[in-house]
Each structure stands twice: as C-alpha cells, then as structure tokens.
Amino acid sequence: YTALMPFISAGWVRFYAPNDGRFSTFVELLHSQPWHLVILSGHGFVPKTTDAIARSDSNRLDEQSISCKRKQAQAFFVFESEEGHGELVAAHTLAQVFNGTNVQCVVVAACQSAQSNINGTEASLIKPIARAGVPHVVGIREPLIDRAATVFVQTLCVALAQRERVDVAVQKSRRAMTQLLASNEVWRDVAVGCGHSDASVGQWCLPTLLSHDPAQPVVDWHFRPKPSKPDPLGSQIALPNVFIGRRRELRTLGEALATGKIRRLLIRGAGGLGKTALAGRLAMTLAQQGYRVLAYQAGGEMGFIETLAQVLESLKTKTEFSQHTVGPSIEVSKDQSRLAMEFRDVFFEALLAKLAQGRWLLWIDGLERVQNPRSGALTDESIQIALEMLSRWEAADLRILLTCRWVIPQATDFYDYRLKCPNFSDLSRYLQHLGLSYPFPQLLTIYKRLGGNFQAVQLLQSMPPCLDAPGLNKQLAIVRRYLQAYQRYQ
Missing domain, CATH: 3.40.50.300 (P-loop containing nucleotide triphosphate hydrolases)
Structure with missing residues (x-):
C-alpha cells in the first residue's frame, strides 16, 4: 500500500486489502468489481502423498477440511476458516472462481505455488488459474522467506503501475530480490553465532510467470484518473x-x-x-x-x-x-x-x-x-x-x-x-523479518520471557547474537528492564 501511494493519490490505482481471509469473502470481493490484478499472499500447501494432509498441523486446519482433502494429492491455498483456523482450498476450486471475471493477472505469493508435478499428480496452484483464462499468472516454485516475498510483491506492483509489461515487471522484481538487506543490515544465523547473507541467496529465481502473451497489458490505461482524498x-x-x-x-x-x-x-x-x-x-x-x-x-x-x-x-x-x-x-x-x-x-x-x-x-x-x-x-x-x-x-x-x-x-x-500479546507464530515471523534466525528452543524462550513484545524484540536485534542459554538469558534480562522502563515512562 505504501509503495503504491503516489499512484493511489493520483487516481491511477485503486487498492483494497481485506482483513477477512475467508474464501467466501474472497469470492464475494472478486465478483464485486472488475479487478485487474489480484494478489494472494499466504501459505501454499503441496502434500507429497495422499496422507500428507493428515500429518499437517491440525491446530491450523480443522478436521472437516483435513478429511475432505485426504482423497486428493494436489496443491492447496490456505484461507481462514469460520473459526479463524486454516481452510484448505484446492487449486481447481480456486481457479474456478476466476471464471467470468475481468482479472488480467494473478500473483500467488505463496511457497510452492508454482510447484511441478509430484508422483504423476499436478501439484501447481498457478496452472489451473492459467487454464481458467487468466492471461498472466505468477507463482513461487519453492519456499520463500517473508522479506523476499514482500520485496517481490512491492516491486512488481510498482512496475505494473508504471505501465511495464508483465514479464519486465517480474524481472525487475527478481532483480530487487537480490538486494534484500539495507546497507546497515546483516542476516544473523544465531545457530552458527555469526552474521551472513546466505538467507537471501537463491530467492530471486523462485518467481515463475505463466503467460501466453507477455505483451498483453494488465490495465488499459486510457481513462481519466480520479485523484483520491488526502489521507490521513x-x-x-x-x-x-x-x-x-x-x-x-x-x-x-x-x-x-x-x-x-x-x-x-x-x-x-x-x-x-x-x-x-x-x-x-x-x-x-x-x-x-x-x-x-x-x-x-x-x-x-x-x-x-x-x-x-x-x-x-x-x-x-x-x-x-x-x-x-x-x-x-x-x-x-x-x-x-x-x-x-x-x-x-x-x-x-x-x-x-x-x-x-x-x-x-x-x-x-x-x-x-x-x-x-x-x-x-x-x-x-x-x-x-x-x-x-x-x-x-x-x-x-x-x-x-x-x-x-x-x-x-x-x-x-x-x-x-x-490488546493481548501476539501469538508465537507471529513473533517468530517478526524475528525472521528482522533477520534473526534462532533455533526453536531459543525462540520459545524469547517469546515467554518478552511476552511477545515487538518493542523488546527490536532491542534484542541490536545486541550481538547469542546461542548459549546463560548468554541469552542475560540479554533477555537487560531487555526486560528496558521494557519495564519503556512501559512506565514512555
């Protein structure tokens, strides 16, 4: 949204990001207006066997969803269920909802959304969407780290708003993914006790474009823009x-x-x-x-x-x-x-x-x-x-x-x-976004000692990486003292 603000303010782009992640809400929104670009950002799920779903995290997927998918070995996108858990939606079901729409480009920013066949069964999220008639479909071949996905989507959207061809926009986004770190940042792998940049290596080549005619524009720009109201x-x-x-x-x-x-x-x-x-x-x-x-x-x-x-x-x-x-x-x-x-x-x-x-x-x-x-x-x-x-x-x-x-x-x-403290999964994602890679036991310790506090995690980021329990506990004690002062006087 921030990257597109100049185009939104000028009236060339209209952006909408729903906070409701249910599949029914997505279908309703998709058919409510003639959207040109749809971005699905979330989790892709590609079971390697017909029983793989049964072994997935049952805390995220309800039992009914699991039992319905056992019979099929294909790709799924994880939407939210009515109870706030995960709901698996099969690739062919997802593709069908694009029938009769004006959508010109779909970006499935999810791990393995552009996966190839597994054991003779199609395991791609993007191929069925392309067969449904969407001119341009973009997916990710392998697991993608959060920051790489963010950089890719932002760069792609800006390039398309600048009226680039879709293949050119994808290539610009790949190039941006080779520079995931700011000049003062370094990826930290606490497990080896040093900083390195290997976490971003190989990310740029993961986006895949399916398009029979890359020269076909995503948007017909021959219209008079309506500048939006200044906000806030x-x-x-x-x-x-x-x-x-x-x-x-x-x-x-x-x-x-x-x-x-x-x-x-x-x-x-x-x-x-x-x-x-x-x-x-x-x-x-x-x-x-x-x-x-x-x-x-x-x-x-x-x-x-x-x-x-x-x-x-x-x-x-x-x-x-x-x-x-x-x-x-x-x-x-x-x-x-x-x-x-x-x-x-x-x-x-x-x-x-x-x-x-x-x-x-x-x-x-x-x-x-x-x-x-x-x-x-x-x-x-x-x-x-x-x-x-x-x-x-x-x-x-x-x-x-x-x-x-x-x-x-x-x-x-x-x-x-x-407002309560965030859940463990969200704090883990935030640590990864900051370039901190801790083993699971240390992640759990950080979450419990800091109460899932984002401000405290930012302070921890400024300290040298520490793997051993005594050293980490000492750092967390310092952070907790700072946090108490921050909450009392800030």
Whole structure:
C-alpha cells in the first residue's frame, strides 16, 4: 500500500486489502468489481502423498477440511476458516472462481505455488488459474522467506503501475530480490553465532510467470484518473513498514467499525504490543471504504480541537456559531493557535456538526502521554473536552479510534478492547523479518520471557547474537528492564 501511494493519490490505482481471509469473502470481493490484478499472499500447501494432509498441523486446519482433502494429492491455498483456523482450498476450486471475471493477472505469493508435478499428480496452484483464462499468472516454485516475498510483491506492483509489461515487471522484481538487506543490515544465523547473507541467496529465481502473451497489458490505461482524498490528515503517525499478524483483531474490529456495530473504539494495552500499528491498519481499511481520516498524536504542541479546526479550514470548511449562543460569529482561521476556554465546548460541537456531513474517522493515538498513570485522568484539557463530548455524540458515519495504555475515565461510551500479546507464530515471523534466525528452543524462550513484545524484540536485534542459554538469558534480562522502563515512562 505504501509503495503504491503516489499512484493511489493520483487516481491511477485503486487498492483494497481485506482483513477477512475467508474464501467466501474472497469470492464475494472478486465478483464485486472488475479487478485487474489480484494478489494472494499466504501459505501454499503441496502434500507429497495422499496422507500428507493428515500429518499437517491440525491446530491450523480443522478436521472437516483435513478429511475432505485426504482423497486428493494436489496443491492447496490456505484461507481462514469460520473459526479463524486454516481452510484448505484446492487449486481447481480456486481457479474456478476466476471464471467470468475481468482479472488480467494473478500473483500467488505463496511457497510452492508454482510447484511441478509430484508422483504423476499436478501439484501447481498457478496452472489451473492459467487454464481458467487468466492471461498472466505468477507463482513461487519453492519456499520463500517473508522479506523476499514482500520485496517481490512491492516491486512488481510498482512496475505494473508504471505501465511495464508483465514479464519486465517480474524481472525487475527478481532483480530487487537480490538486494534484500539495507546497507546497515546483516542476516544473523544465531545457530552458527555469526552474521551472513546466505538467507537471501537463491530467492530471486523462485518467481515463475505463466503467460501466453507477455505483451498483453494488465490495465488499459486510457481513462481519466480520479485523484483520491488526502489521507490521513492531521498528525503524521509513524507506522511500521510491515504489518504482521493480528488477523482476528483486523477481522472482528474492522467489520464492527465498518458496519457501525462499534462507533467508538479504545485499543488498550502495554507499550510495545502494536496498538498504534493495529489502529493504523484499521484506519487504512476505513480510508479504503471512503472515510476521511484525521490522525492526531497526543501530546503535540497544538491541541486536538485546534488541529481539527485547522484541518477543516484547509478543506475550505468554515464553522460559525449562532449569535444567540456565543455572541459574534467565529470563523476558523489558520492563525488561531488557541481558543478561548469558555468557547471550546461549543466550538467543538460546531465542528462535529460539520463532520456529520461526511464520513470521518477521528484517530487519537498515544493518550498515555497526556494521562496520569495512577488515576488515568487526562491532563490535556482539549482532549478531555473532546472525549466527553464524543462519548455522547451520535452520528451514523463518524468513527472514533483511541489508543492508550490505561483506562480513560472520560471515554465512558467506548468499546474497550484490551490488546493481548501476539501469538508465537507471529513473533517468530517478526524475528525472521528482522533477520534473526534462532533455533526453536531459543525462540520459545524469547517469546515467554518478552511476552511477545515487538518493542523488546527490536532491542534484542541490536545486541550481538547469542546461542548459549546463560548468554541469552542475560540479554533477555537487560531487555526486560528496558521494557519495564519503556512501559512506565514512555
């Protein structure tokens, strides 16, 4: 999404990434609009024998899915089941859903999606899709590390948005996969106690393109673009380049916000668990659904109400008060840095009335910066007034999103979601993304000692790799002390 932002803002590209990974949702979305490019990013599964599925991880795949697939030895793509586990969808079933669509290119960014035959049985995810009539299909021949997959997909999308031929775009992406590390990075294999770059060797050659006519364009660019609305407005909140995990939260909270089941959401939890990253992902989803997003970082020089007023002014919006209420009319001005305290509540109410005319998400991040850690009381009067009014304000298309570490007394009518630590699988993927390769026992120790905290893992990355138990425990003790201070004072 970030790499495509210039093309999205200019109106040449429309991007949508659903948070619901169910196959039924994918089919519904696929037939809802004339998509040109579809990217399936996830896990491919190629059993070597007819009984291989039975030996797969039963924690990820429900029993009904396993029993239905025992009879077949072919390729599968793992979608989410209704219960949030894994659901195997066979290659021929996946291919059939592309019939009657406008899709010109499908990228299956999953390990072994371009696998060849096994024991005389076709084991490819991409060949059935190509036979279904999709002009260009891209897959991966062997297991692919996460960072290589990310670089490949980002480079491919940008190249296609730059109107390159699909074969040229694939080759550019392969070339980008030969340079997976930044100048200050090194792959660390803790098992051998040293840094090396072997983890990225051989990745560039794995993408495979099936196309009978590579010169056939993916998109007919002869149209007038419609520039998108600038998003987000207000503060610039730093978000991670890669978002890993939190599938259940994205699905349940995202759906609740979109449907209006939840209009006021408070994401609460310890520092370093990814509250801001999750909120940013939810904000991105609402932006894709047509919401304007005002992002505000608590603790800034300008108050929240003043920031909102300035944003509305920048959008050529004027707010006036009734003379019967506060005397002379007041116009929002760029030169206003502070508002008279006796007018703030009335002024904010007028701003909310303006917001009610459109679809808005107000996102206030990091409220612990303006909270008393013992009582939870807010020390920022502008935010305090805003939350008290937002707790009782009703507007069908207004969403409020807060993140903080502690309970907020003023947020009386907010859905309070307590964010828990990520699961072991997600933390393992994050460690791999950072270039850290620990054996399983050490991974488990890191997860338990650090509570799955992403901020703590970043600090561990800055330390020399250590395999022996005493050395690792010493490093983890240092990280835990830092984490306690970070959660208390940051």
